[in-house]
Amino acid sequence: MLSIIPGKKVSQLDQAHIQREGISGLELMESAANAFVSWFIDKFKSPEVPIYIFCGPGNNGGDGIAIARLLYQMGYQISIIKFEHLSNCSSNFQANFNRLPKTIPIMDFDTFEFILPEKTFVIDAVLGVGLDRPLSGIYLDLILKLNGLSATKIAIDIPSGIPSDGVLVGDAFHADYSVTFQFPKLAMLFPEHALYTGEIIIVDIGISDGLLNQFGEDKFFIQKKDLAIRHKFFHKFSHKGDFGRVLLIGGSPGKVGAILMASRAALRTGSGLVHCHLPGSESSSSLVVAAEIMAVADSELEMLDNFDAIGVGPGWGIQNDFSFFESLLNRFRKPVVIDADGLNTLALYPHLLKLLPLQSILTPHFKEFERLVGDCSNHLERLEKARSFSRKNNCILILKGAFTSISLPNGKQFFNSTGNQYMATAGSGDVLTGIITSFLGQGYSSENAAICGVYHHGLAGELASVSKKRGMIASDIIEAIPETFVQMQIF
Numbered sequence: 367m368l369s370i371i372p373g374k375k376v377s378q379l380d381q382a383h384i385q386r387e388g389i390s391g392l393e394l395m396e397s398a399a400n401a402f403v404s405w406f407i408d409k410f411k412s413p414e415v416p417i418y419i420f421c422g423p424g425n426n427g428g429d430g431i432a433i434a435r436l437l438y439q440m441g442y443q444i445s446i447i448k449f450e451h452l453s454n455c456s457s458n459f460q461a462n463f464n465r466l467p468k469t470i471p472i473m474d475f476d477t478f479e480f481i482l483p484e485k486t487f488v489i490d491a492v493l494g495v496g497l498d499r500p501l502s503g504i505y506l507d508l509i510l511k512l513n514g515l516s517a518t519k520i521a522i523d524i525p526s527g528i529p530s531d532g533v534l535v536g537d538a539f540h541a542d543y544s545v546t547f548q549f550p551k552l553a554m555l556f557p558e559h560a561l562y563t564g565e566i567i568i569v570d571i572g573i574s575d576g577l578l579n580q581f582g583e584d585k586f587f588i589q590k591k592d593l594a595i596r597h598k599f600f601h602k603f604s605h606k607g608d609f610g611r612v613l614l615i616g617g618s619p620g621k622v623g624a625i626l627m628a629s630r631a632a633l634r635t636g637s638g639l640v641h642c643h644l645p646g647s648e649s650s651s652s653l654v655v656a657a658e659i660m661a662v663a664d665s666e667l668e669m670l671d672n673f674d675a676i677g678v679g680p681g682w683g684i685q686n687d688f689s690f691f692e693s694l695l696n697r698f699r700k701p702v703v704i705d706a707d708g709l710n711t712l713a714l715y716p717h718l719l720k721l722l723p724l725q726s727i728l729t730p731h732f733k734e735f736e737r738l739v740g741d742c743s744n745h746l747e748r749l750e751k752a753r754s755f756s757r758k759n760n761c762i763l764i765l766k767g768a769f770t771s772i773s774l775p776n777g778k779q780f781f782n783s784t785g786n787q788y789m790a791t792a793g794s795g796d797v798l799t800g801i802i803t804s805f806l807g808q809g810y811s812s813e814n815a816a817i818c819g820v821y822h823h824g825l826a827g828e829l830a831s832v833s834k835k836r837g838m839i840a841s842d843i844i845e846a847i848p849e850t851f852v853q854m855q856i857f
């Protein structure tokens with residue numbers, strides 16, 4: 367897992383890496399510049415488009431100067447705009463400045479005229495993780511001017527003005543792309559900052575995962591390479607019992623789609639046997655949607671222990687008569703997955719929370735979460751409340767959205783890296799419930815079911831949206847689930 371290091375620790379991390387590798391700070395900056403340039407030339411193969419690099423006085427500016435040299439040497443048209451007198455700039459900035467070819471045009475911000483050709487690149491190397499206060503004065507002035515340009519805008523490490531671990535106050539650079547070094551900065555994962563960060567690209571500058579973990583605290587970014595070890599592998603002699611018998615409970619008269627989608631998602635995730643409990647009169651409709659789903663009658667709910675995992679809530683309606691829910695939580699001693707109206711019922715009848723089987727998994731979106739914990743003024747507060755909710759109730763709290771977070775009772779928080787905007791469609795969350803319930807039923811720990819669940823769900827959304835884009839629907843996500851296992855070579 368990739369540790370997300372707080373901004374204030376990044377310079378210590380740098381120093382530790384420098385010492386361990388026996389390199390200089392300047393060499394590390396060169397690695398960062400090279401990593402940026404590799405991405406840039408791969409993405410934009412157009413040396414004829416002019417590039418304006420705006421460099422602040424710190425090491426973020428130093429990165430900009432090094433990038434200017436490297437791109438210039440490759441034939442790109444570069445102009446540098448700097449802010450401060452050289453003597454006020456960091457030593458690595460100065461060292462890189464002195465290495466610049468004399469033919470690169472260098473301008474000062476206060477005399478620079480913001481009249482640029484229509485097609486240009488603007489690179490923001492003004493401020494990075496060293497930001498320690500909101501933008502004001504000439505810095506704010508610059509960023510506002512840059513935001514007004516129609517150029518393709520790229521931020522180095524983090525858009526200038528966004529605090530690494532907090533919520534933006536005032537304004538910041540509006541990037542189309544943010545190329546960040548080694549790990550995403552926490553604030554880049556906040557919905558408040560989506561319009562500032564644009565697409566996030568993480569580039570490797572050679573700092574090892576081990577060292578990152580030494581400096582990391584409790585937040586992690588999930589990557590593809592973390593997934594295989596969290597999966598169970600099956601073989602020729604595995605039988606359908608090994609793949610689990612799961613029960614999905616939900617639906618209400620006239621509203622059965624949600625729980626049937628969860629059930630189909632569980633099948634596509636590999637469950638051996640999927641049972642679905644719908645309100646009495648609707649039971650037979652499950653047989654129409656997928657012959658593989660078995661309808662469960664009310665009387666069969668007496669034998670909950672027959673099931674390896676239970677997911678509850680999609681389309682259920684608020685359970686004002688919560689006696690069944692209460693008895694389910696009392697009787698089923700394995701973790702349950704609770705979503706949608708299951709969560710809304712918990713919010714209305716919070717004493718039920720005390721009955722949650724240990725390591726149960728709750729999957730609220732922001733509104734459902736705030737019904738449980740009260741209003742949150744920003745994402746930082748939401749994450750803090752998710753952490754304490756998970757601790758207090760000994761459950762796993764999955765907060766759905768872009769970069770879905772998974773909070774564990776031990777205080778750790780994981781952020782998902784898959785998924786896209788096209789997944790914001792009816793039923794997408796029901797699919798996640800089915801996937802996670804399926805993993806639990808296959809014998810995964812709650813932590814692994816949650817992490818694998820959100821990753822596969824997001825990847826299925828990415829795969830399905832390649833051809834469908836905004837026309838993608840939740841059923842397309844379900845159909846793409848098998849391909850996620852193929853892509854990840856998990857069989």
Ligand SMILES: NC(=O)C1=CN([C@@H]2O[C@H](COP(=O)(O)OP(=O)(O)OC[C@H]3O[C@@H](n4cnc5c(N)ncnc54)[C@H](O)[C@@H]3O)[C@@H](O)[C@H]2O)[C@@H](O)CC1
Nearest residue numbers: 395398424425426493494495496497498499500501523547
């Ligand atoms: N391990 C890493 O992550 C590496 C980091 N490097 C770069 O170094 C950057 C961090 O460099 P620094 O620590 O020098 O910090 P910055 O370059 O982000 O800025 C620091 C300077 O800006 C001033 N400042 C802070 N907030 C301000 C504001 N609102 N208005 C005006 N001035 C403000 C500070 O007083 C300081 O002089 C990273 O973001 C990254 O770009 C790379 O060079 C190499 C490796």
Ligand SMILES: [K+]
Nearest residue numbers: 490493524526
């Ligand atoms: K920046």
